[in-house]
Amino acid sequence: ILNVEQSPQSLHVQEGDSTNFTCSFPSSNFYALHWYRWETAKSPEALFVMTLNGDEKKKGRISATLNTKEGYSYLYIKGSQPEDSATYLCALHAGGTSYGKLTFGQGTILTVHP
Amino acid sequence: DTEVTQTPKHLVMGMTNKKSLKCEQHMGHRAMYWYKQKAKKPPELMFVYSYEKLSINESVPSRFSPECPNSSLLNLHLHALQPEDSALYLCASSRKTESRTDTQYFGPGTRLTVL
Numbered sequence: 001i002l003n004v005e006q007s008p009q010s011l012h013v014q015e016g017d018s019t020n021f022t023c024s025f026p027s028s029n030f031y032a033l034h035w036y037r038w039e040t041a042k043s044p045e046a047l048f049v050m051t052l053n054g055d056e057k058k059k060g061r062i063s064a065t066l067n068t069k070e071g072y073s074y075l076y077i078k079g080s081q082p083e084d085s086a087t088y089l090c091a092l093h094a095g096g097t098s099y100g101k102l103t104f105g106q107g108t109i110l111t112v113h114p
Numbered sequence: 115d116t117e118v119t120q121t122p123k124h125l126v127m128g129m130t131n132k133k134s135l136k137c138e139q140h141m142g143h144r145a146m147y148w149y150k151q152k153a154k155k156p157p158e159l160m161f162v163y164s165y166e167k168l169s170i171n172e173s174v175p176s177r178f179s180p181e182c183p184n185s186s187l188l189n190l191h192l193h194a195l196q197p198e199d200s201a202l203y204l205c206a207s208s209r210k211t212e213s214r215t216d217t218q219y220f221g222p223g224t225r226l227t228v229l
Contacts, residue, residue: 032214
């Protein structure tokens with residue numbers, strides 16, 4: 001059973017703050033890490049797919065880094081806005097598992113206060 | 115268009131009922147997925163269809179019966195469910211399954227309550 005952990009479980013920040021949270025995963029058999037943003041009552045939205053150690057991806061004010069040797073990925077949000085409030089999920093695609101099988105972490109719930 | 119649609123949004127059913135969940139995508143994707151999410155838990159994979167054939171069944175009880183009648187449509191037939199099956203059921207699709215990097219696009223889910 002793959003263990004994908006996210007921390008913190010929840011986070012409250014003020015508008016304009018920058019924030020970051022962590023996704024930890026077993027470094028053996030790593031193949032790809034997916035990040036999603038999930039707003040209440042909407043579909044999970046894909047943010048990034050990361051595969052290479054040291055990779056950094058950016059989408060607007062959101063960026064992510066990947067360390068496959070130590071088994072973690074960070075997601076950063078610069079200058080948080082209330083519309084960034086959502087649950088942020090990471091999902092691991094391990095190399096030894098069937099194609100298409102994602103194992104999700106429990107998510108970090110971000111609330112940005114105006 | 116990266117939309118995956120699911121119907122119904124909400125479903126309440128008794129333990130003796132038979133109902134179906136429907137999922138549709140028109141992105142030309144050849145892989146489709148069913149996930150189950152219980153409250154405060156991460157989504158868990160149930161089934162994967164690849165080119166309209168079932169490729170992964172994560173030991174799901176037979177009271178859940180998936181069906182992929184064509185490349186755009188995925189159904190989940192429900193029969194004799196238990197109250198503990200109450201959950202959010204998410205559908206997703208991706209270009210193909212022979213890739214660990216293809217993005218899975220999700221629908222908004224069907225909230226199922228079993229009485």
